[in-house]
Amino acid sequence: MTRKIAFIFAGLAVLTGVLVVPVRAEGFDAAEMARGLGISELRAGIMVHDIETSPFRPLFVHFESVDLSKWQNLNVELLFDLPESDAMYWLGSPRLGLAGSLNFVGKESYARLAAVWHVPVxxxxxxxxxxxxGTVHNGYLDNAPADRRNLGCRFLFQYGMNLGYEVTDKLSAMFTVEHSSHLWLCGEQTNDGVNRAGFRLGWKLD
Known part of the structure; x- marks a missing residue:
């Protein structure tokens, strides 16, 4: 499972690097190719691992629990536009976010697929x-050592929030906080969950 997540994350990271840097050779345009696949934005950043938040209020971070030595997660995300339809309109026209989070020190890493709703202020x-x-992760399900989490299920729900600012038409900066757990579906004793928060940059391709 660790190798699978590492492979997914490496693929996302390589693709992000290729698309952010303009690549044009023999008529090949990486950004244009990405747009053809429905990718509208690339995001990447670094996040603090294992913080405490208030249940069901993911932006309410318990700042006293934030250990700044835990800037341990590299996060990369591709955002896809979904086809326009009445159903998507009534769902709020979300985008689809495919993300990978790699922990530098061997703790919980994940691959994630989520709906992302953009709400301008x-x-x-x-x-x-x-x-x-939802996410798939490489952490412990139970009997975790003291510095790890009992996560219960290999597949977890994930919810979170981005609070950001459009720096230019293309570039955005954001604070991201996210929570992963199984919502007690795999037992009350193995639902420690994992919380992460940090800063990311986004680059629009459209």
Whole structure:
């Protein structure tokens, strides 16, 4: 499982690097290819691992629990536009976020698929983005050592929030906080969950 997540993350990281740097050779345009696949934005950043948040209020971080020595997660995300339809309209027209989070020190890493709703705050450049989806991780299910989490299930729910600012038409900066757990579906004794928070940059391709 660790190798699978590492492979997914490496693929996302390589693709992000290729697309962020303009690549044009023999008529090949990586950004244009990505747009053809429906990718509208690339995001990457670094996050603090294992913090405490208030249940069901993912932006309410317990800042006293934030250990700044735990800047341990590299996060990369590809955002896809979904086909326009009445169903997508009534769902709020979310984008689909495919992400990977790699922990530098061998703790919980994951691959994630989630719906991401972009909500601008009037014309201030500020935006809020709720996220809801699921992850597959490489952590312990039970009997975890003292510095790890009992996560119960290999597949977890994930919800979170981005609070960001549109720096330019292409570039955005955001604070991201996210929570992963199985919501007690795999037992009350193995639902420690994992929380992460940090800063990311986004680059629009459209």
């Amino acid at each position: 009037f014309e201030t450049g500020i935006f809020v983005e709720p996220m809801l989806g």
